[in-house]
Amino acid sequence: MPHPISPAASTPEQDDELPDAPALSENGSHQSEEDRKVALIEGDRMDIEPPPRPEGVRLDNMFDGDDEDDEFPASSAPEMKPEVATDVLVSAAPSVKYSDPKVMYAFYQRLFPFRYLFQWLNHSPSPSDDFRHREFAFTLQNDAYLRYQSFPTADLLRKEILRLNPSRFEIGPVYSTRPSDRKSLRKSDHFRPVAKELVFDIDLTDYDDIRTCCDKANICLKCWTFVTMAIKVVDVALRDDFAFQHILWVYSGRRGAHAWVCDRRAREMDDTKRKAIAGYLEVVKGGAQSGKKVNLKRPLHPHLSRSLDILKDHFRSDILEVQDPWQDSDRSDRLLELLPDKTLNTSLHKKWESSPLRSSTSKWADIDALAKTGASRSLDPKALLEAKQDVVLEYTYPRLDVEVSKKLIHLLKSPFVVHPGTGRVCVPIDLRRLDEFDPLVVPTVTELLGEIDQWDAAHVRENLDSKSKEGAARRVQDYEKTGLKPFVEYFKAFVAALMRDEKGASAGDGDNNVRTVKKEREDVGSDVMEF
Numbered sequence: 232m233p234h235p236i237s238p239a240a241s242t243p244e245q246d247d248e249l250p251d252a253p254a255l256s257e258n259g260s261h262q263s264e265e266d267r268k269v270a271l272i273e274g275d276r277m278d279i280e281p282p283p284r285p286e287g288v289r290l291d292n293m294f295d296g297d298d299e300d301d302e303f304p305a306s307s308a309p310e311m312k313p314e315v316a317t318d319v320l321v322s323a324a325p326s327v328k329y330s331d332p333k334v335m336y337a338f339y340q341r342l343f344p345f346r347y348l349f350q351w352l353n354h355s356p357s358p359s360d361d362f363r364h365r366e367f368a369f370t371l372q373n374d375a376y377l378r379y380q381s382f383p384t385a386d387l388l389r390k391e392i393l394r395l396n397p398s399r400f401e402i403g404p405v406y407s408t409r410p411s412d413r414k415s416l417r418k419s420d421h422f423r424p425v426a427k428e429l430v431f432d433i434d435l436t437d438y439d440d441i442r443t444c445c446d447k448a449n450i451c452l453k454c455w456t457f458v459t460m461a462i463k464v465v466d467v468a469l470r471d472d473f474a475f476q477h478i479l480w481v482y483s484g485r486r487g488a489h490a491w492v493c494d495r496r497a498r499e500m501d502d503t504k505r506k507a508i509a510g511y512l513e514v515v516k517g518g519a520q521s522g523k524k525v526n527l528k529r530p531l532h533p534h535l536s537r538s539l540d541i542l543k544d545h546f547r548s549d550i551l552e553v554q555d556p557w558q559d560s561d562r563s564d565r566l567l568e569l570l571p572d573k574t575l576n577t578s579l580h581k582k583w584e585s586s587p588l589r590s591s592t593s594k595w596a597d598i599d600a601l602a603k604t605g606a607s608r609s610l611d612p613k614a615l616l617e618a619k620q621d622v623v624l625e626y627t628y629p630r631l632d633v634e635v636s637k638k639l640i641h642l643l644k645s646p647f648v649v650h651p652g653t654g655r656v657c658v659p660i661d662l663r664r665l666d667e668f669d670p671l672v673v674p675t676v677t678e679l680l681g682e683i684d685q686w687d688a689a690h691v692r693e694n695l696d697s698k699s700k701e702g703a704a705r706r707v708q709d710y711e712k713t714g715l716k717p718f719v720e721y722f723k724a725f726v727a728a729l730m731r732d733e734k735g736a737s738a739g740d741g742d743n744n745v746r747t748v749k750k751e752r753e754d755v756g757s758d759v760m761e762f
Contacts, residue, residue, distance in 0.1 A: 239613040262552040275731065277349060296521050329654030329676045332372050336396050338676045339389075341683065341709040343647055344719050351384030351479075351493070351726045352402070354733040362425070366403030366410045368642050369395055370651075378403075379410040398651050401642035405498075424639040426499050429475075429492035429508065432643070433461045436650060437487065437630040440446040443554050445587060448652070450486045455550040455670055458488050461629035462665060464538045465512060472534055473508065477729045479722075484650025491645055493729055495736060502638050509636040514628050523569055525628070539620060550591075550626050557591040561583070568624050570598065571614045575608035646722065649676045658718040659725070674714040686712035 328334070353362035367388070369377040377395070392400070402429035406413075413422040435454055439446045444453040462480055469475045469492060477493040481696040498510075514535070517524045527535065551648060556561040563583055567576045578601050583589055589597075598619065602610055635641050648657050654675035660668050674682075686707075710719050 275617075275627060281586065285636075307374075328610060328618065329649065330398065330651060332396055334650065334676055334680065335372075335398065337680055338649060339392050339396065342679055342713070342715060343389075343392075343709065344722065345385055345389045347719070347723050347726050348645070348647070349388070350676055351722070354495075355700060356730075361405055361549075364405045364407070364409055364425075366406060366642070367404060368401040368402075369397035370399045371395060371397055374398075379413060381406075381410040381412075399648045400645055402645050403642040404495060404639045427639050428642075429497040429500060429505060430635055430641070430643050431465060431490040431492075431509075431512075431699060432483075432487065432632040432635040433458055433465075433485075433489075433629060434487040434632060437632070441556055442556070443556055443624050448486055451668060452669065452671065453549075453553050456545065456553070459665060459668070460542060460545050460549070460627050462490075462629075462660070462662070463541050464629050465631070467537070467541070468512060468534055471537075477725070477732065477742075481646045482646075482655075482658050482668075482673060483644065484655045484657045484662055484673075485670075486652050491643075491646075495733065505639070506637045509631070509633040512629065512631060513633050515625055515630050523621070525625045525627075526626075527617075527621060529617060532589075535624070538628060542623060546623045546627050547592075551595055552592060556593045556626065557594050558588070560587065563594060566594070566622070569618060569625070570619050571610070572607045572610045575602060575610055575615075578606040655720075656715065658715070659722050661717075661721050679713045679715055682713040683709050 257481070261314045305363060349362060350356065352365055353359055355361075362385070363381060363383050364497065366378070367380040367382070368379060369392075371377060377397075380391070382391065403410075404424035407421060407423050407425050408416065409715075410422075416422050434456045435442070435445075435450055435457060436447060438454065442454040444451050466478060469490075470476055475492050475494045475497055479491040479493060481489045481491065483489055511534070514527070516526075531539075557566045560583070567580060570576055570579075575598075579597060582597060582601070583594060598615070602612070603675060626678075635643065646655060646657055646659060649655070650657060654677060655670075655673045656676065656679070658673055690707075709718055
């Protein structure tokens, strides 16, 4: 039985990228709560101290070890008595609200995969301009928005995130110079975006006029299939029609998904090419109050024919049976508006009025049944078939926020951040198990911290033994103790494949290039990115 998610009224967060916020007042002050919510601080550091470390048995352990060398510090409690730890530790993290700054600090310190995020954006183990010139934007705990941040190394990014403790952060383009230095440039045209992943945004609110189970920010497993369908269609188009290989799909944390096309050819595209690809994938046009949203020329483009093949089974099961979009008369009248023959429509309307509880599956079958009886002598069978194809696409084809895809300068929420409205982590989606992905069981930040507590409580003796043995085995990293493990490992494998292709693309035939590739391979194997 699907369980809808209803966000708190006090957290009207959006799943898409944050727009540029208005500038601060001249004196830089924040006189009111509203002022803080629209604050934009461009490139200036803020003297914000990290939250005070919590008191108590469990959560205070989560804030120890700022100077750990591991990216994911292993937590151990050698001085802790097991019976005390079990009582307090298991319940401490889940009892704390996920938006609590202490919880977010613990998440960044213990669980966030900074190393793999760096390698993903840098495309190499050693820092390059792909990372140094990348823009990061932080949403702080007081809702101030800090843009144009850049960092020479991943370690400095991690330290700044721990210092500022943002509620979330976004990733922008790679610029021609470091974004943090832009105010020192003599000419503004010296600071321009030069590269960024091609991104796509799918949001279930764009399906509100056709989904019957939920609306607005609420979701359930019934309507999540719209996202599943969209991912299937967009992913195969990007791979088969544009030959992109490195496509990362990420759950947005509440009601949608984001795609990051990471191939170098995609990253280096200008706005004109991005707009062309977005237009290629845009089929459903118009808002909730518009008329026919799909108007296609025939014969259909091969991409659309392939999409119909992908979507036809979903239409029968997920639309007709599960969503049942035309059961009530108002919605069935909407279906009639999409059919081309008025005489046939009149016959269908009479039939459906006489059976007010007729299902959408039956009404869809009625169209062909009445057409075959000769209810309309003027009926054009070809026009009816094409109209039905358009209906299938209107109810199943991806509804993309194409504006997100068209320009280099758009920012998009980073993978693995915590959605402030639900507390869920924005985890990658494994396409090999796409139909199994359930957004309702994606772990929340408090659940993850509680899982660390539970693991530590159950392994206190092992921690003590490992401390007493020389040359003990590698310590278990905190993410490995939680439900975040499969998502981090999927991301790690994705990044490794991307870096392999980047090295292959940059390698030439000369001996120097061969030695460089060999050296980088050795660097990857030796875990040079330690924190």
